Amino acid sequence: MARVTLSIDGVEVEATAGELLLPVLRRLGVRVPTLCHDERLNPYGGCRLCVVQRSDTRPGLVPACSTPVVPGMQIATASPEVIQSRRRQLQILALNHRMECPVCDRSGDCRFQDLLYEIGVPDELPPLVSRPRSRDDSWPVIVRDLGKCVVCGRCVRLCDEVQGVSAIGFTGRGLDIEVATFQSEVLDCELCGQCVNACPAAALLARPYLSPVPNWLRERRVTTCSFCSCGCQIEFEVHDGRAVRVTGPEIEAPNRGKLCVKGWLGWDVLSHPDRLTKPLLRRSGRLVEVGWPEAYDAVAGMLGAARQADRAIVLVGSARLTREDAYLLQRLGRCVLGSPHVGVGPSGGVRALVEGVRPVLGVIRSTATFDDLAASDLVLVLRADPSRTHPLVKTELVQGARQRGRPFVLAAGLAGGLERHAAVHLHLAPGAEVAVARCLTAQLLEAAPGRAGALAGHPGFESWRTSLAAYRDPAVAASCGVEEARLREVVEMIAAAARVVVVLPCACGLPGDEAQAARAAAELASLLGAGLMVLGEKVNVQGVIQAGLHPQLLPGGRAADDIPTLRALATVWGGRIARGPGWDLDETCRRAAAGEVGALVLVGEDPVDLWPRPMAARAAVERSERVVVFDPFLTETGRLADVVIPVAALAERVGTVVGADGHPRRLVRAIDPPEGLPQDREVIVEIARRLGSELPLGDELSAALDQTGARRGAVPAPVRLEPAPPPVVPAIQDDGPMVLDPSPLLFHSGSVTSRSRILEGLAPIVTLWIHPDDATRHGLANGEPVAVTDGRRELLLRARLDRTVTRGTVRVAQHGGPDSAAQLLGAEGEIVHVELRRHN
């Protein structure tokens, strides 16, 4: 990069050619006031508070935020003209700002207020007429107070450039300008809160976070959001141990202040009435509150008895556990209790990582980071639109496309608004992504044979390559919903791009086999030398597997029957270790229902309410001899358990989780748990102690994680290319039964969110989305009730006509709840056909 020399306040300074003045000045420690500037947005130059004086060839006041450096430039940053200009400008902005700072919600945390203190305003009034405006309470969640708007445009630009929604925009110009919605309708958007969090005054506020607690009395703690696996950093403002407000801190990677509706507003879950504070023990058929020692004794007694009787003990933890909790849970099972049956509950991404990524790439983590995503030339999104499931990834895609011109290809049936920004949207039939990924791989093997070099050494390469020949038939892609020309277009784009990232969003209930999709995606990534981001559904999918909470894998990712690793672990853990593989969830359910399980320990899992095929899960819980549940809430499964141990929620915990980008992130105790509730790890240590084993806590636990490789991420596993099975294309008929397309929701993902009253209130009513042509065929009109059945079970929904739905399919919300597609789903990824009937 060429260097240029310029003079700032009389001092010679070097900068990179093309750089803007503002970062150069800030690097030098010059204080430059800004109001409209936002690192996440394109330079704007709106507020004119960052003006500096140029005195070389083109003298005058220039905005530092949008003026590039030029050789020989002479800049004064604090001349009288600069100061006067800033004061006048601030006065014009203040003209329409209702000064009620003493009672304002943002007082003490207000950029505009800070600037008024710092810069001040001239005494005389400008010759302009002020336009008093009042507060508008008609929008959901967001309060709009145009009487305080300083027209910096950060809200409007974030909504457009980052969120890609443009739900709000400016109308009018000059003094009449207003932040408004289309036709002044009530705000209808993703409620990501970007606009509210970026507002430098108090023109946009979050209604749930209006609080009488002054900003200077709030303690601020940054932790990791636990709703999905993006690993966003969020800031809790705490007073008296309670969350007053949640925001995204702008300086923290990976999200840099960006949030979604869940990470912004979903925290009322922490104070839900279902929260437990005392252990429950079943006595004479009833769950009653007991003291902690008694509860620990009871659990240890049950597990000890099962071990004694040589009955099967199964431990299933959630992908929401921290890495430390997951590690101790599997160690309790494998070593203390001698049971190989440790596992993680159903969560999108588990099978993708273990059965798809590991055999092909040899690791159990994503191989691309958010930085890789930002630096890529092309992104291929397979399977689903991350707008609903992983909102941070969506904003990265939008920013790439809108701000940097980096294209992305969206190969997904469901589109949640991202298709508007995609260079190409391949509108796939449900479950078609596996076949399409292999079509692309097959075409690329031909189009760019040089790229196969890295793969050619892998065992199984030739038979794999031969097996892909079947995918070169254009009919395969066509039956997935992709025309030959479109496929060729995408192949050419990929072949021309140097740095590609493949993104695979995962969520329970998405149609199509997740493991196969991940395998096909990993093969494609491998062929291209591309990074692969597996977006797990729950926060710590990658971390719990790396910690060994999986029936087939030990900590670090070695196979559960790998003798050398078991020996090495035995010296660290000090005792015999049960050799795996243990039972997977299906086998656990089957065996438990057959009465073969002596003790079932569920940590943060609620099979009765939330596992797929709820009847089988209920049978498993009911027929296990003893059931122990650890959970912050009293769940449906908890109601059937013998012991329920209440634990702290994630925002109340300390530990680490591994995000969708494969990076570990810290959980900080943002809020104190009610009544000092323990974390899972503390409960596990107490129980192990009563069973005669000491498990590590604190620094010792960190050391143990390091020793077993559970913290270094995945230990490389053997890589082998397996021949691809013949193409399976979804059979969508013009006049037969409809194909069910389960669709994740943004506002409501099922388990934790169902305990947020705010999110539940914002989620849409139960709806069936159908193409108008299909609606006509079934005699359905918009808004009519419709019964959907797979022949056994039936859902009653409201029809919504929508031409973005693939013909021959119906889209039904999938969040695991009783009115969602979960009720109709069969085996994982199986394509379900349904009949529709107008309900009278």
Place this chain on the structure above:
Amino acid sequence: MNAFQPPEKGSPACESGAGFAAEENLPSELVQTIERAVSEAPAHRDRLLGLLRRVNEDLGWVPPAAQGMIADRLGLASMDVATVVSFSGCPLTRPPARVRLEVCRGTGCALEGGRVLIDVVGVVLGLEPGEVTPDGQFSFDTVPCLGTCERSPAVRVDGRVVGPLTPGSLRRLLRLLSDAADSLPVREETE
């Protein structure tokens, strides 16, 4: 059957995809015009102004439904279009009157005394900028620079720029227009 309807309230549009078509509320000729205009070149956001102009020439304004339809075809959000429409001041956002008066408030006209013309129209027709006479005969708007500074101060009447005008010549012009309209919305003035 009426296939498309706007989403019901209480059901966020962002959970459903962009599946409702605003054009259901538009005359079919206009839908065809927009469709034809869009298909002339690849859909790209750069084409927004040109398309707005086409519709404005056809209809005399750009109804909200047309804004929504253009947004949909160019891969934009409705609000992206509404922002441009409201910023440019023209195309108009309400149905046109029979006689459309647009007084220039550009710098050139202002220096030549153009502000007085705004007052004259206001007093003679009894309108504030942005209003239409109750009988729908006259609309009155002020617009950013018309780009005809050689005729400043200027007024655009039904798309034709008239100027330079004095308060007196503007009053006579309004009277003529009002006579031609065969009605008398113009109030007599006592000077």
